[in-house]
Amino acid sequence: xxxxxxxxxxxxxxxxxxxxxxxxxxxxxxxxxxxxxxxxxxxxxxxxxxxxxxxxxxxxxxxxxxxxxxxxxxxxxxxxxxxxxxxxxxxxxxxxxxxxxxxxxxxxxxxxxxxxxxxxxxxxxxxxxxxxxxxxxxxxxxxxxxxxxxxxxxxxxxxxxxxxxxxxxxxxxxxxxxxxxxxxxxxxxxxxxxxxxxxxxxxxxxxxxxxxxxxxxxxxxxxxxxxxxxxxxxxxxxxxxxxxxxxxxxxxxxxxxxxxxxxxxxxxxxxxxxxxxxxxxxxxxxxxxxxxxxxxxxxxxxxxxxxxxxxxxxxxxxxxxxxxxxxxxxxxxxxxxxxxxxxxx
Amino acid sequence: xxxxxxxxxxxxxxxxxxxxxxxxxxxxxxxxxxxxxxxxxxxxxxxxxxxxxxxxxxxxxxxxxxxxxxxxxxxxxxxxxxxxxxxxxxxxxxxxxxxxxxxxxxxxxxxxxxxxxxxxxxxxxxxxxxxxxxxxxxxxxxxxxxxxxxx
Amino acid sequence: xxxxxxxxxxxxxxxxxxxxxxxxxxxxxxxxxxxxxxxxxxxxxxxxxxxxxxxxxxxxxxxxxxxxxxxxxxxxxxxxxxxxxxxxxxxxxxxxxxxxxxxxxxxxxxxxxxxxxxxxxxxxxxxxxxxxxxxxxxxxxxxxxxxxxxxxxxxxxxxxxxxxxxxxxxxxxxxxxxxxxxxxxxxxxxxxxxxxxxxxxxxxxxxxxxxxxxxxxxxxxxxxxxxxxxxxxxxxxxxxxxxxxxxxxxxxxxxxxxxxxxxxxxxxxxxxxxxxxxxxxxxxxxxxxxxxxxxxxxxxxxxxxxxxxxxxxxxxxxxxxxxxx
Numbered sequence: 140x141x142x143x144x145x146x147x148x149x150x151x152x153x154x155x156x157x158x159x160x161x162x163x164x165x166x167x168x169x170x171x172x173x174x175x176x177x178x179x180x181x182x183x184x185x186x187x188x189x190x191x192x193x194x195x196x197x198x199x200x201x202x203x204x205x206x207x208x209x210x211x212x213x214x215x216x217x218x219x220x221x222x223x224x225x226x227x228x229x230x231x232x233x234x235x236x237x238x239x240x241x242x243x244x245x246x247x248x249x250x251x252x253x254x255x256x257x258x259x260x261x262x263x264x265x266x267x268x269x270x271x272x273x274x275x276x277x278x279x280x281x282x283x284x285x286x287x288x289x290x291x292x293x294x295x296x297x298x299x300x301x302x303x304x305x306x307x308x309x310x311x312x313x314x315x316x317x318x319x320x321x322x323x324x325x326x327x328x329x330x331x332x333x334x335x336x337x338x339x340x341x342x343x344x345x346x347x348x349x350x351x352x353x354x355x356x357x358x359x360x361x362x363x364x365x366x367x368x369x370x371x372x373x374x375x376x377x378x379x380x381x382x383x384x385x386x387x388x389x390x391x392x393x394x395x396x397x398x399x400x401x402x403x404x405x406x407x408x409x410x411x412x413x414x415x416x417x418x419x420x421x422x423x424x425x426x427x428x429x430x431x432x433x434x435x436x437x438x439x440x441x442x443x444x445x446x447x448x449x450x451x452x453x454x455x456x457x458x459x460x461x462x463x464x465x466x467x468x469x470x471x472x473x474x475x476x477x478x479x480x481x482x483x484x
Numbered sequence: 485x486x487x488x489x490x491x492x493x494x495x496x497x498x499x500x501x502x503x504x505x506x507x508x509x510x511x512x513x514x515x516x517x518x519x520x521x522x523x524x525x526x527x528x529x530x531x532x533x534x535x536x537x538x539x540x541x542x543x544x545x546x547x548x549x550x551x552x553x554x555x556x557x558x559x560x561x562x563x564x565x566x567x568x569x570x571x572x573x574x575x576x577x578x579x580x581x582x583x584x585x586x587x588x589x590x591x592x593x594x595x596x597x598x599x600x601x602x603x604x605x606x607x608x609x610x611x612x613x614x615x616x617x618x619x620x621x622x623x624x625x626x627x628x629x630x631x632x633x634x635x
Numbered sequence: 636x637x638x639x640x641x642x643x644x645x646x647x648x649x650x651x652x653x654x655x656x657x658x659x660x661x662x663x664x665x666x667x668x669x670x671x672x673x674x675x676x677x678x679x680x681x682x683x684x685x686x687x688x689x690x691x692x693x694x695x696x697x698x699x700x701x702x703x704x705x706x707x708x709x710x711x712x713x714x715x716x717x718x719x720x721x722x723x724x725x726x727x728x729x730x731x732x733x734x735x736x737x738x739x740x741x742x743x744x745x746x747x748x749x750x751x752x753x754x755x756x757x758x759x760x761x762x763x764x765x766x767x768x769x770x771x772x773x774x775x776x777x778x779x780x781x782x783x784x785x786x787x788x789x790x791x792x793x794x795x796x797x798x799x800x801x802x803x804x805x806x807x808x809x810x811x812x813x814x815x816x817x818x819x820x821x822x823x824x825x826x827x828x829x830x831x832x833x834x835x836x837x838x839x840x841x842x843x844x845x846x847x848x849x850x851x852x853x854x855x856x857x858x859x860x861x862x863x864x865x866x867x868x869x870x871x872x873x874x875x876x877x878x879x880x881x882x883x884x885x886x887x888x889x890x891x892x893x894x895x896x897x898x899x900x901x902x903x904x905x906x907x908x909x910x911x912x913x914x915x916x917x918x919x920x921x922x923x924x925x926x927x928x929x930x931x932x933x934x935x936x937x938x939x940x941x942x943x944x945x946x947x948x949x950x951x952x953x954x955x956x957x958x959x960x
Contacts, residue, residue: 168837170907190907191843200843201873206633276757277667345774347666376673376698380847382906398870400633401549409872412845417863463749466847466904467693468670476666539889540861540882547878560946570944577951578892578921578941584955585823585917586885587832595951625832628878 140332141306141317141324148184148304152176154320155230159266162196163232164189173231184233184299187276188460192388193238194245196231197261200385201409204257204395208403215403220256229265230316236291237281237458239269241388244456247449248391266312269293271332273300273339278459280348280472286456288343289336298332305332348457348472352479358447365439369477374434376467381412383461383470384437389454392418413437438474497551497617499526501610502541504534506564507599508556514603522610533557535568539579542593546626552592552617556609559597569597583626591620636764639741640687642804643712646738650710651679656736657707660698662691668761669748673698687712689764692745692787694900696721696730697853703734711735714742715795719896719932720853722799726935727894729856739800743809744782744790749908751785789899789912792816798933816897817920819913839880841907844872848901848911854891854931861886884914892918893939896932925949 143151155161161176164183171186173193191200206217234242249258269291272279281288290296294313298305305328308317317324343349356364384390394411397404411418413436419426427433445454455471462470503509509530515522531537534557545553555576557569576595584590596609647659663674663684671686673693694717703709713721718739724730746762746769758774769780783791792814797803815821823831849855849862862871862883870879888895897919901911922929922940926948929940 168841168909170841172841172907190841201876274757276752277759372674375675376693378847378850378904380850380904381843381845382847382904385843385845386906394872396865396870396873398630398873399868400631402633405630405633407870407873409870411872415846415863416859417865420865462670464906466851468665468672472666540886543882543885547882560948567944570946570948571941573948573951574926574941574944577925577949577954578918579889580951581921581954582885582889582914582917584828585820585831586835586881587828587830589828590955626878626881628876630876 140328141326142303142328142331143306143324144303145299145301147323148182151304151320151323152182152232153178154323155232155316158228158319160227160229161232162193162229162265176232184270184304187235187272187274187279188458188463190460190464191386192241192458192460193231193234194241194388196229196265197242197258198245198249198391198393198410201407202257203405203407205406206403207406210402220260223260226260226264229261230268231265232268232270233297234267234269234291234293235272235458236269236286236288237279237284237456238388239267239291239293240281240284240286240456241458242267244389244445244452244454245391247452266295266316267293268295268297268313268316271296271298271336271339273298273335275339275343275346276459277347278462279343279346279457280351280459281457282343282346282349283351283353283475284453284455284457289339298328298335300331300335303328303331348459351472351475353442353453353475355479356442356446356453356475357451358443361439361443361447364443364478365435367478370431370435373469373474373477374431377414377430377434377469378466379414379416379430379433380466381410381414382464382466384412384414385410386460386464388456388458388460389441394418413440434469438471441471442475495618495621496523496525497614497620497622498549499523499552499554499610499614499617500545500550501526501528502531502534502537502553502555503528503598504536504557504564504569505530505532507558507562507597508534508606510600511556511598511602511606514600515606516603518603520603520607522607523614526610526614533563533565533568534572535565535575537572537576539575542579543626546592546623547628548631549623549627551620551623552594552613554594554596554609554613556596556598556606559599562599588626589620591616592623592626636688636743639804639806640685642806643687643738643740644682644685646802646804647676647682647685647710648679650736651676651682655708656710657705658702658709660695660702660709660711662686662693662695662712667759669746669751669759675702687740689746689762689769690748692747692789692903694720694851694853694898696724697851697856699735700724700729700856703730707734709735710738712738712740713797713799714740714745715797716742716789716793716896716898718797718799719795719930720898721932722935723894723896723932724853724856725799726932726937727856732935737799737801739797739803739805741805741807741809742790742793743807744786744793746782746785747787747903750787751780754780754785756780787899788902788910789897792818793899799935817916819910820916820920823913823917835881836877838909839884840877841909842880842884843907844880844883845906847904847906849887851900851904852887852891853896853898853900854894855887884911888914888918891915893922893929893941894931895919896930921954925954 165174166181208215249255272288441455563569580593659676662671664686761772763770895915
């Protein structure tokens with residue numbers, strides 16, 4: 140294990156930036172979001188939860204897929220993936236354990252058959268540096284999904300305390316990155332990390348949501364859960380905004396649209412939200428006509444449909460962003476509590 | 485492909501002029517038939533009444549490459565529909581003030597009243613506005629980069 | 636606040652029991668002491684989860700568009716600022732006034748848990764407010780915060796009083812304050828164009844196009860929003876584009892101009908804390924300055940500044956020339 144003093148972190152970023160782009164939590168206009176690092180940017184590793192999750196590194200909110208250029212009667216198709224070769228490798232820095240788990244959830248979708256080549260290209264050229272949590276808060280419930288917030292995986296794992304950032308490489312990519320920044324690192328930190336881990340774990344045990352009961356959310360209960368009468372009540376305050384979906388690290392739905400330029404068309408994709416009235420809009424209209432149905436879709440997808448498709452893995456990682464950000468305080472925890480404990484009453 | 489001259493081209497702005505059918509468009513017509521000149525880069529869009537123009541029209545014009553947007557209607561009191569331009573006056577006063585609040589240069593927007601008899605005035609208004617926007621330069625703050633993709 | 640809550644609960648029970656109303660729109664408890672949600676109560680039993688505390692900042696009036704259409708009368712608890720939105724919706728014929736029973740409740744400014752957390756308080760277990768002190772018990776210990784530092788932005792400059800009521804539950808009068816709600820707008824106006832552009836670019840670049848501001852806004856009551864219309868040619872979900880962000884917020888602010896009651900819900904719900912109320916307040920300030928003071932939602936009748944005019948209205952160019960404000 141290595142360590143680097145906090146004062147030298149800027150040198151570390153600059154060093155990484157020499158060979159790769161660096162995507163890191165940055166404060167802008169008061170809020171911390173992942174952004175491309177540059178000299179003078181205000182990095183904030185201490186922030187527990189960035190507003191948007193780091194999934195935008197691999198799956199940007201808006202992404203061009205191809206372009207069509209019209210010239211008289213000819214249409215030239217431009218495959219933007221050809222420009223990928225010139226792209227710099229990236230280092231994604233400061234990913235929390237829950238967000239790392241979320242990337243694994245996305246991998247199953249985008250890297251499974253059929254492979255999403257856009258996502259894959261970004262994923263392959265990126266080295267992920269994770270950061271353990273040391274001060275989780277009341278909205279965190281990653282423990283429910285078997286995430287160890289004190290020992291995230293990734294190519295490199297780091298821990299932060301008042302003085303140092305501790306560094307441990309886990310994979311070949313991680314070793315390569317370590318070699319690159321070796322001159323800035325010094326040996327040590329095992330005991331500090333172990334102490335911090337023990338302290339944090341004790342806090343996690345005491346978190347109010349650390350012991351939610353998920354046992355009822357199984358594929359066998361799909362119909363029963365779908366038909367629960369509580370959906371109506373749980374969703375009645377839902378505004379139908381996309382906040383929960385857009386801050387969620389595992390939401391993966393997107394829409395594909397065309398944009399007309401002066402010389403042709405750009406075909407792009409952008410995040411979509413099942414909370415929206417035009418989500419999966421078809422020629423006959425919309426398949427879900429009420430907000431209750433849209434609300435139910437979101438949570439059924441996270442807790443039942445996704446696990447049925449991917450060996451029981453839930454597509455919620457307990458980051459708690461929706462708990463913090465829902466304007467009317469509706470969230471997945473309330474759904475789990477209402478429906479999960481139902482037959483135990 | 486055309487040869488790209490290394491010489492820096494002089495900036496000629498794209499101007500969109502929304503003109504009401506009854507006064508300003510007729511004024512533009514009169515300017516034409518009186519052989520008065522105004523720059524060819526003023527693109528006129530005829531609307532039934534100046535109050536037909538909603539803020540989305542103005543923004544869309546900027547998005548699609550306009551460097552200046554001017555709205556022309558009948559003089560207050562002379563609206564073909566009696567009161568249309570009174571509403572326009574309030575809307576555009578607020579919209580333009582608001583755009584400026586967002587940091588959009590106030591010289592890029594204008595409202596002028598031009599009657600069907602004012603061909604000369606139409607030409608001079610356009611000449612003046614084009615001059616003003618030319619001095620200001622390209623619209624960079626309220627434009628959509630995607631539109632110019634590939635140019 | 637506890638006595639107020641008890642009184643409210645009592646009234647809700649009585650109204651439901653007597654059958655005077657078919658339902659009560661209010662707030663229900665969350666998992667913590669700071670996360671109540673709007674809720675509809677249809678029976679006395681359901682009132683177990685009823686709550687009214689320092690975190691009931693949500694404006695309930697917009698829910699009435701749908702709920703008041705149901706059979707029977709609906710009772711609703713409205714804070715001073717909510718009544719303006721309510722009146723505005725009645726004026727626009729979105730709510731049938733006859734079908735709603737309005738109980739005006741005191742507010743005394745609501746707290747913003749995000750601002751409290753930003754002060755370093757986490758793992759909040761309970762909150763008690765005594766005058767201007769907010770006593771917070773957390774898992775890490777106890778702390779006292781200064782209330783004006785941690786109230787919702789919309790409450791900071793609020794001087795509103797109830798504009799609609801069938802009865803009221805007010806135990807504490809809120810003292811009239813000397814506040815200038817346009818102070819922030821004036822600060823921006825005093826900047827150069829470049830600085831203003833940089834300010835808004837910085838703020839709007841955070842926008843994630845979640846539409847929370849629009850969906851919560853009582854003035855945004857269009858059945859189908861232009862931004863939800865795929866045929867409109869607007870890339871409503873493409874957040875990465877500077878123009879689309881500007882377009883959305885400019886059009887939205889314009890569309891509610893003259894109807895916006897300054898309830899401040901847009902800024903409360905924004906997940907990126909963009910000061911969206913500063914957009915609406917600019918319109919309010921301009922309207923006040925150019926066409927005479929106007930407060931949307933004070934009445935349920937009459938024209939708004941953008942649906943009326945006078946022959947001597949200021950010319951658009953003079954707005955800048957004379958700096959008429």
